[in-house]
Amino acid sequence: MFPKLILVSAAFVACNAMHSFGPLSSKHGSFNVYYLYTRSSLNPEVFNSSLASIQETSMIVSRNTTIIVHGHGGTGFNTLNPTVKDALLRVEDADVIIVDWSQYSLQSYSNAVNAVPSVGTYLGLLINQLVEAGVATLDTIHIVGFGLGAHVAGYAGRGVNGHVARITGLDPSGNQWGTNSNRLRSSDAKYVEVIHTDGFGLGANGIGTNLGHTDIYANGGEGQPGCLFSSACSHQRAWELFAASLTNNHLNAHFCNSFTEMRFNRCRGFLIPIGTNAMVKFGSGVFRINTGRRYPY
Numbered sequence: 001m002f003p004k005l006i007l008v009s010a011a012f013v014a015c016n017a018m019h020s021f022g023p024l025s026s027k028h029g030s031f032n033v034y035y036l037y038t039r040s041s042l043n044p045e046v047f048n049s050s051l052a053s054i055q056e057t058s059m060i061v062s063r064n065t066t067i068i069v070h071g072h073g074g075t076g077f078n079t080l081n082p083t084v085k086d087a088l089l090r091v092e093d094a095d096v097i098i099v100d101w102s103q104y105s106l107q108s109y110s111n112a113v114n115a116v117p118s119v120g121t122y123l124g125l126l127i128n129q130l131v132e133a134g135v136a137t138l139d140t141i142h143i144v145g146f147g148l149g150a151h152v153a154g155y156a157g158r159g160v161n162g163h164v165a166r167i168t169g170l171d172p173s174g175n176q177w178g179t180n181s182n183r184l185r186s187s188d189a190k191y192v193e194v195i196h197t198d199g200f201g202l203g204a205n206g207i208g209t210n211l212g213h214t215d216i217y218a219n220g221g222e223g224q225p226g227c228l229f230s231s232a233c234s235h236q237r238a239w240e241l242f243a244a245s246l247t248n249n250h251l252n253a254h255f256c257n258s259f260t261e262m263r264f265n266r267c268r269g270f271l272i273p274i275g276t277n278a279m280v281k282f283g284s285g286v287f288r289i290n291t292g293r294r295y296p297y
């Protein structure tokens with residue numbers, strides 16, 4: 001017990017010294033639950049951020065690590081988690097970590113927003129510990145966050161000085177983030193890609209603003225085909241498109257010369273693949289993809 005305590009406090013001191021971690025005084029993130037899925041573990045391995053716990057899992061450094069973070073109203077077992085996890089494991093022998101922060105995400109939207117900084121900060125600590133334990137490197141970590149989870153990913157990335165390989169923000173939440181300087185931003189990872197699906201209009205769940213290196217607006221970033229003006233449906237489409245991009249290769253977006261071109265469906269620039277599991281991606285700017293109404297879109 002004693003040596004473990006020293007390790008944990010040493011990690012906290014080191015992190016505070018780097019000034020890279022946010023509000024550790026808030027303990028929301030201490031309720032995070034982490035589940036590991038691999039091709040060979042049918043049942044998830046539950047672990048925490050202690051080195052001993054991490055080393056008991058079957059995580060190995062030679063596999064890429066994808067960390068999935070749900071949004072408001074989500075848990076470790078619903079919305080994007082089963083679909084994205086299964087699609088990832090189908091295409092790659094990866095370590096997939098699902099973050100469950102349902103202790104707060106199932107509360108009111110405002111309570112969930114309040115928990116985001118701490119949930120993300122603790123996730124950043126976990127990432128540091130994964131590296132410390134030798135089961136992952138920052139170059140092989142990709143954080144995928146949906147809704148509020150995209151901002152959690154931002155905090156986590158900042159916690160490791162923006163050195164994770166990639167963050168994918170799936171329709172990052174807009175409500176209470178429009179003027180929040182701590183929202184997901186491009187300096188949070190080496191490459192930050194954002195897929196916008198419900199960014200505009202009354203009651204939009206997403207943010208209609210560029211946040212990443214590349215900002216991809218599906219069908220103009222609102223009113224997804226087949227969603228019949230349902231904002232919730234358009235919001236979820238972000239992870240449905242991401243999951244489809246893992247197993248299909250037709251989802252390519254055109255570069256737009258301007259935001260106006262994007263909104264008016266005038267983008268004719270070069271094409272980039274949206275989503276995918278590639279650890280290293282390039283590109284910057286605004287892109288638009290027009291999709292079909294049902295899988296694989």
Ligand SMILES: *[C@@H]1O[C@H](CO)[C@@H](O)[C@H](O)[C@H]1NC(C)=O
Nearest residue numbers: 047048049050052053054056
């Ligand atoms: C972390 O998990 C280990 C089991 O692997 C357990 O012994 C330890 O008490 C846990 N630590 C916390 C803080 O929950």
Ligand SMILES: *[C@@H]1O[C@H](CO)[C@@H](O)[C@H](O)[C@H]1NC(C)=O
Nearest residue numbers: 062063064092277278279280
């Ligand atoms: C990890 O990701 C890189 C880049 O996407 C890929 O080339 C490599 O094959 C992946 N590693 C494994 C073990 O699949």
